[in-house]
Amino acid sequence: MDSRIDLNLLVALEALLAERNVTRAARRLHLSQPALSAQLARLRGMFGDPLLLPTARGMVPTRRALELEEPLRRALEGVRGVVAAGASFDxxxxxxxxxxxxxxxxxxxxxxxxxxxxxxxxxxxxxxxxxxxxxxxxxxxxxxxxxxxxxxxxxxxxxxxxxxxxxERYVAILRRDHPLAAEGLDLDRYCALDHVMVSPQGGGLVGPADAALAAHGRRRRVALSAPGFLVVPEIIAASDMVALVPERIARLQAGRLALFEPPVPVPGFxxxxxxxxxxxxxxxxxxxxxxxxxxxxxx
The missing domain is CATH 3.40.190.10 (Periplasmic binding protein-like II)
Structure with missing residues (x-):
């Protein structure tokens, strides 16, 4: 192997091994696909190995390429660390x-x-x-x-x-013109309403509020389980339901919502x-x- 190694070729090989796809690797390196293909050809000559073999689903690394992957990553990270340590940032x-x-x-x-x-x-x-x-x-x-x-x-x-x-902490939200907005939310009113809750994995009907209510011998009815927090204020603003949401999310919609302390303590995150x-x-x-x-x- 030639002792005069082009560092750009090693960076190209790192991207190719990570992406297993010339098009994605070229995009990652801000190169054209033909330019990266030319670099791959030089790498194959440098190592005397095909390195990556084309398949119907992308490219598969050879055994030699897999042996190179981790030492190459560590070496390039070392170089990046040396450069970054002495660099000023504007x-x-x-x-x-x-x-x-x-x-x-x-x-x-x-x-x-x-x-x-x-x-x-x-x-x-x-x-x-x-x-x-x-x-x-x-x-x-x-x-x-x-x-x-x-x-x-x-x-x-x-x-x-x-x-x-x-x-972050949770607050209870109702639409601003909800019949209970002026009265406040005690435990009885809270449990009597239909609830919207968030289940990030989808479909869950039990959350932190249910454990807090159970400690007081109470239950709620979850009418809707949503996969994320952002849609919940929209639903509450257009319905008679109630929800617990992170305070930072609720404050963004404060013009349309009434915010309350939960009637039972609910741990935040x-x-x-x-x-x-x-x-x-x-x-x-x-x-x-x-x-x-x-x-x-x-x-």
């Missing part, structure tokens, strides 16, 4: 895309305010919001597909870095920032994490 001049995974709650309550801030402070940073898949998150971060996740700490993979970001070691020292990602902390007054 958010106003930055030009990059940051991929952030989160629930619909996180996207509206946390990422929407961040987007507004970036428009002023770092207009060249593009946010790519992705739906959180906790089971796939570790692999996605290892491949560089996701830079940051916003999630509850207890659901985060243990090998990722975790830093609490904010604490913590949202944390979660990231991989590969992005820990990156100046732009460090700045972005600090910006999120400042936005939520996190220590």
């Amino acid at each position: 958010p106003a001049a930055a030009r990059l895309t940051v991929s952030i995974a989160g629930s619909d709650y996180s996207q509206v309550a946390l990422l929407l305010p961040l987007l507004r801030a970036l428009a002023v402070e770092a207009p060249g940073i593009t946010l790519a919001w992705r739906t959180l898949d906790a089971a796939a998150l570790m692999a996605q971060m290892e491949r560089g597909e996701i830079d940051l996740a916003l999630m509850t700490p207890e659901t985060a993979p243990e090998r990722l870095r975790i830093r609490p970001l904010c604490q 913590t949202i944390a920032m979660v990231w991989h070691d590969r992005g820990d020292a990156h100046p732009a990602l460090r700045w972005l994490r600090a910006r999120l902390r400042a936005q939520t007054d996190a220590p």
Whole structure:
């Protein structure tokens, strides 16, 4: 093998092994497909191995390619760390895309305010919001597909870095002109209403409010189970039902809704920032994490 190694070829190989697809890898590297195909041809000559073989569903790495994958990732991360450690970062001049995974709650309550801030402070940073898949998150971060996740700490993979970001609490909501809006919600009125609840996995009819009610010997009737929080204020604003939602979501719709303390205490939840070691020292990602902390007054 030639001792004069082109680092760009190794970066190309890393992307090809991660994506198993020339088109996706080219998009990731901001190259044309013919340009990346030419680099793959050079890599095959460099290693004396086909490296990736075409199939009907993409490309399959050879045994030699699989042997190279992890040492290559570690070596390139080392290079990136050296460069990032000495780099200064000017958010106003930055030009990059940051991929952030989160629930619909996180996207509206946390990422929407961040987007507004970036428009002023770092207009060249593009946010790519992705739906959180906790089971796939570790692999996605290892491949560089996701830079940051916003999630509850207890659901985060243990090998990722975790830093609490904010604490959220639940409030009860009715439409503003609901017959009970002026009277308030005591326990009897609350239990007498039809309820909307959120079941992120879909179809669930029991949540934190049910455990809180059971401790007082009470039950509620769930009339609708929704897969996410964002649709709930819309449903409440157009019906006589009641719901418990995170306060940050409710405040966004305060003009159409009446907000109340739940008649029984319902535990809230913590949202944390979660990231991989590969992005820990990156100046732009460090700045972005600090910006999120400042936005939520996190220590």
